[in-house]
Amino acid sequence: MPKITAGSVREQREQRLGQLIAAAEAILAEDGVAALTAGAVARRAGLARNSIYRYFSSIDELVELIVTREFPAWIEAVTRAVEAQSDPVARAVAYVVANLDQAAKGTHGGRVALARGALSASGLDRVRELHTSLAGLLDGIVSELDTGQPRLVQAVLQSLVDACVRRIDAGDEHPAVLAYARRATTALLQTS
Template identity: 65%
Template sequence: MPKIEAGSVREHRAQRLAQLIDAAEAILNEGGLESLTAGAVAARVGIARNSIYRYFDSIEDLLELVVTREFPAWIDAVERTVAAETTPEDQAVAYVRANLEQAARGTHGWRASLSRGSLSPSARERVRNLHTSLHETLARVVRELEQPQPELTVAVLQAVVDACIRRIDQGDELTTVSDFAEGAARRLLAHDHR
């Protein structure tokens, strides 16, 4: 039986999986997708090549784990920020702000580019589902505002978020982009709510 490096087998497994994802991220950052191989990941972590398959079925599965790694924390941060506000309008603006803050603190840009071109169809579907669960937070808030065009309002607010995240990924300053996005959201909500 292999030696475990944690208090329990479960903890060891979680630690090892995190090490494998960290290794894959480092390899992707250094050499791009072409350099991500089972051998390179195993060597980086210091385990036998075939041992990595105890944690995922293929390199494509590992790539999916890399791309989706930040989603749970991102979704949690957005939901907490939205919940901290008391009015639906402030919650909608908080949704916009929180998404931009998450984009600025993480590695969204290269994860998004991997997601667009390198994932299997089932992995892309999983990413879409994660985005959908995040968008549901905004949809719920907009429903509370009783907007005359709730689906269109959600679509436009999400388009503002997406465009501003792209600007942050390109290097624009968070404060400038966030101030613009929050102002646009407030104007849209004030206009739609009449």
């Protein structure tokens, strides 16, 4: 039985989980997906190889956690920003801006690359599910707007978010991308 060094078994488990995630992320950053093995992660975390299986059933499960763990906070931040506005146009602008703010402060680009190269089918399903919850939020915003083409407006707004997030991931300056996105969103909604 491993010795408990934290205040409780739960704290110990959280610490170990954090060590394993940090070790996996360091391996990914330094050596890429091919170097991510149970042995390498355990070694990097300073644990026995079999210890990793107390936390994850497979490396795929660890990769899925790494890819998806920022999503709940991202969704919550976007939801808060939208709910802080009462005007439908301001809510749409808040949706766009909050998504870009999250992309700028997170590790979105690296997680996208990881998802494309190493995520299992169940992991990809989980990512789609999380994106769908954001799409549902945008759907609600667009339904509040007086537009003759709600599906088209929703598609264009989401395309704007996606394009701007890609530019942020590519290294474009967040303030410049944000200013463009605000103008584009406002212009779109004034003409629709």
